[in-house]
Amino acid sequence: MTARRETLLLFAPGLALLALGFLLPILRMLMLSVVGPDGITAVHFARFFQDSYYPSILWRTVRLSLIITVLTAAIGFPLAYIMSRVGLRLRLWLVVMVILPLMTSVVVRTFGWMVLLGRSGPIASTLRDHGLVGRGFSLMHTETAIVLGMVQVLLPFMVLTLLGSLARLDPRLEEAARTMGCSFLQSFRHVVLPLSLPGLVAGSLLVFTLSASSFVTPSLLGGARIEVLAASIYKSVTQTLDWNFAAAQAVILFAGVALVLIPYLRLTARHG
Amino acid sequence: MSDLSLSQIHKSFGRTEVLHGIDLDIRSGEFVSLLGASGCGKTTLLRIIAGLETVTRGTVRIGGRDVTGLPPEHRDIAMMFQSYALLPHLSAFENVRFPLRMRRRGSRAEQAERVERALETVRLADLGHRRPSQLSGGQQQRVALARAIVSNPQILLLDEPLSNLDARLREEMQVELIEIHRRLGLTTIFVTHDQDEALSLSDRVVLMNAGRVEQQGSPREIYAAPATSFASSFLGSANLLPVTVGPGPVARLADGQQLAIPAGQATPGERLLVLRQEDVEMLPAEKAGDLKARVAIRVYLGARHRYMLDLAGQRISVMAANSLLLEPGEEVALKVGRILLLAR
């Protein structure tokens, strides 16, 4: 057996799996989004933009995803930096603190937020006890609830991505900056931030993509009234059974994500 | 007036103390080497002077001012790192300008002028626009040096700056460092584990061992008169032989051979005989020498030979001209030039 043959043989099962289990389904979905009773049509897309209902869902999805991405970066960056600069033992515990929620089912984590934000949860009852809110107050089924829950769900992705790039950053560079007159915060701004920018961008894109396409947390915490695009797709698939329209919505979601991803992939490809 | 004064510097990491009370004064304009093996505490001491490490006990004074508790940015120092620590996202020019920018020295135009001058000093004037990744190792090293001298610091700290260069470049840079030091007159502290570097560059060598200053003095002093066996073995390739001195001005080796010694060193007792390679001359066995030895191994070095000799149950290393060619197993006579005895 030649080396080439062996390599091909090792690739074969994986390629077959991806072709049948990944490529074909995506193609099928793309096809369904453009076929109607009379052949190729754009009617499903037209329906999406017919009135303001679906565009408003799209806009909410984008808006919430942006807020979630910014908050995740704002919390994740300092956390990852601290993790990259503490001793190995403490770092280990912090890694566990980050991956334990990551490895726990999204459904379970969202349940935790439902308890925390619900009418009989600790937040509402504390506010109520201080007379700040009325009896019926609950944070559930609000955009705030979605943002809170999603930031917690996606924070580990951001932290781990950033940790990868921060851990590779030579601490001598910061020390050198200090001997050249930087205060701690200045060395952070002039050295750490610019050099970890690729990691920050990668983490943000990952979080944005996951956020825009997630639906378990938004639909449980946001309820039926505050719909996001992914939840709307789920509804089209399971309730109204309009698969063509579901496919069209998925394509719109995908296009939105690609719009963000492609410039980034090009940029990173250019800079190696 | 001393530029830097360290008194009773103690430093512990966890429960291990790595510096045991270092005292050191450095005059303005002096070039001082901290010499020692890795782990002796020399780099920790340099980082304490820079403010990158805190002291456990002791005081650091720069220009008479107590800076012990001050962070690095509030000390008038510049440091050059072993890895150069150039900021990869900035050009060479911006790297050199960085300390001026951070310390707010002068206007933009003045800064640019000083950067140009510093780059000229290290002969890199036309490469300022390049990123560190586009420079060779030697060029990166020059940028790091320019960055260290550009702010005209009260103290220049160099942490093994030449160790990443190949032998030829290293010699070139040594000469350049001497020149720059003569021209700018910066008070310089140079950390190295390379004795040749320390001897050839500095006004004063501070030899460190296990967190203490073992000996300090001018390169000549410290080479010619090592105070301890550690100092003698660390500086120059010396052969150390245990001997018994006395009675009379005579040292007896382990195999019974006797060596006449100067009367001034003839205090009876157990001693270590220091035989530097260059102080021992090899002669054919039939000639009269001070000691007899036997050839074990001969190594050809081009300009001369190195011989490993068996003497009094020990291996010693001696250089010889190519004109003398002896085979392993042959006897050889040794003529000893300078004799130095240390406490055992």
Add this chain to the structure above:
Amino acid sequence: MVRAVPAWLRGLAWAFVVLAGLFLLGPLAVVVGVSVSENQFIAFPPEGFTLRWYEKALGTREYVEAFWLSLRLAVVVTVTATLIGGAAAIALSRGRQAGAMETVFLSPLLIPTIIFAIGMLMLWSSTFGPTSFATLWLAHTVVTLPYVIRTTLAVLAEADPFLEEAARTMGAGRLRCLWHVVLPQCRPGLIAGAFFAFNISFDEAVLSLFLRSPGHNTLPVQIYGQLEFSPDPTVAAVSTLMILLTIALIMILDRLLGLNRFAKA
């Protein structure tokens, strides 16, 4: 490490870490709290202590069946993904055009799961009819594959590239070389990949929701259904058991490979 970080900033950093920990782990702790509360309704802080919700959960047919389904699924997915992904990773580590191939194999990470989920549903229904266990098996294997490939590739990237050639000069044939040299090198990567595959498959909700067949719910889907309609402390008990499983997985992973490896990366 940079010393001379101002004291106030150190204090702030500590406070920040504690708050971040509360934020990350709080929701999990709350679920555990509810699961042992005597309160009939879902409320926090818990009142009293009882294990009866666990008793009730373990006596509920839907949960038990969902658990076995999830377990069976996770096991077969782990085995297939590890085999296929391991082979692909070995091939990738040798390939000359590894870059493009790697992108192909990692592409399921780039495409949002929901898009893949509906594609799968549409393709399966039009070719095979109603979805089944096999649909989930296929779909989960596709999404877990990149994880196995990534962990294995990472290990192989650190390996000595000449080991294989060295083995060949010592008389090992191709297959024996694969078995005695390459596979042992992959081992930590394969183990880590298998753990992630198991964990992802067991916890996955989106694919399972789209591809579920009536009466056959995985555990996360079962929990999701309960949360949508009538959450009671029994769900909390089941969720707590899932958290405990995750903790157990992390501990086993630490025992087998050492989490240091991940902390250093």
